[in-house]
Amino acid sequence: MMQRALPRRCILCDAPTQDERICLDCDIELPRLPLARCAACAVPLASGELCGTCLRAPPSFERVLGVFAYDFPVDALIHAFKYGRRLSLAPVLGEALAGSVASGADVLVPMPLAPRRLSERGFNQALEIARFVSRRHGIPIVAAGCRKVTETLPQAALPWKARAKNVRRAFVCDTPFNGLRVAVVDDVLTTGASLQPGRR
């Protein structure tokens, strides 16, 4: 068997790298989330632990763990991964998330796609990302635990206030997760409305 080690190249600037998919120069420029952010929903904060919204009405999830702000070039990478079906980007996004979260969940639930969306796309991007978190932290994925039962409009296409309504009653969960710490994995978080069953 012949093996030839081709130098790996940075997916952003095409410079040769040691073994990284993104070179160190590009990595340092990535739009990481600011350290000062709401402990619950991760919106950037000037000061304090929780944002005003979470203080007034605590969200139904404990916290949001994320890596990047949805800015260039991360937005372009996610777009290419999801809509351009560049599955080779799954390790880039998955490893980045895995590296920034501590294990602390009992199960990972990838945000489900509606059946029609799933068959159009051919894969669930949230599941592809979750695989890397699962492997790194030894947390099992329960992919069949929750289902999306109605087709919704893409959250990003809607005005802020319409997003909660758009996803209300869109998901059904028929796995008993009682007593378990569940981490829902998704590629993009906008308002977190998908995780808030009754909140407007």
Ligand SMILES: [Zn+2]
């Ligand atoms: Zn680069």
Ligand SMILES: [Zn+2]
């Ligand atoms: Zn908040």
